Amino acid sequence: MWHSISAVAAIVAIALAAPACRAADLTATETRWLKGAWPVIEFAKEARLPLDIVVQPQPTPGAAPLALAFVDGRCKLVLSMRGNPEAQATLDRIAPALLAPTLELMAAHELGHCRRYLDNAWQGLPAGFVASVPDNLSPATREDYVAMKAQRREEGYGDLVGLAWTQLRHPERYAALHAWLVGERSKDLIEGSHHDTLAWLRLAERGIARPDSSIFAAAALVWAAGLGPDR
Secondary structure, X not given: OOEEEOOOOOOOOEEEOOOOOOHHHOOHHHHHHHHHHHHHHHHHHHOOOOEEEEEOOOOXXXXXXXXXXXXXXXXXXXXXOOOOHHHHHHHHHOOHHHHHHHHHHHHXXXXXXXXXXXXXXXXXXXXXXXXXXXXXXXHHHHHHHHHHHHHHHHHHHHHHHHHHHXXXXXXXXXXXXXXXXXXXXXXXXXXXXXXXXXXHHHHOXXXXXXXXXXXXXXXXXXXXXXXXXXX
16 A cells, blocks of 8 residues: 555556546546545645646556656656556445545545655655664665665655645544554554554544644654654
8 A cells, every 4th residue: 555656667657637537548446546536636736736647557466556656856646456456455445434535545645755755855854863774784784774764754754644634624534544544554564664654653643733734744743753763
């Protein structure tokens, strides 16, 4: 679930400009994901964020159904759903009453990645923070470790943006969506790995959004508060 695609050279895709795209261009699963994500896409448009929607037409088994890429200064919301059973399986695992706000949360998570790219902050740390690395790692292992920790931080920030969106747009669903996200991040958990964002989710249990700040600024405050030597 939810990955950043660092390069899109291999993506052969259909770019969609509006929800009025011909139904024949999309599968029912793609249409449902896009319908659910559309409030976030409209928000990005109103905020003048350079966001494009890309649907991969070739089979993509094993890929994350929804991901974010960054190419030539523009963010690409990438749907990889054809020949990919996980796309429908993800929908099936979500309670029907929570489906729409959950899809919005996932899209907002990707928009958090977009914001970080646009700010030239991707995989960076705020001023005053230094990532710690164990001394006993080999050079190759050290490189992998640093990359894993950087990705973990970005996933944590993305989750917080998703929760900030949820709190502002669906406050009555916040507790349920927070619990759903904790459950997703707890499945098959490898502590400290790329998608172990539980340290940040614990800080966000009671909410993080502020009426006087953007979803990105609200997420950044909690994200920084959760940065520690092991993150």
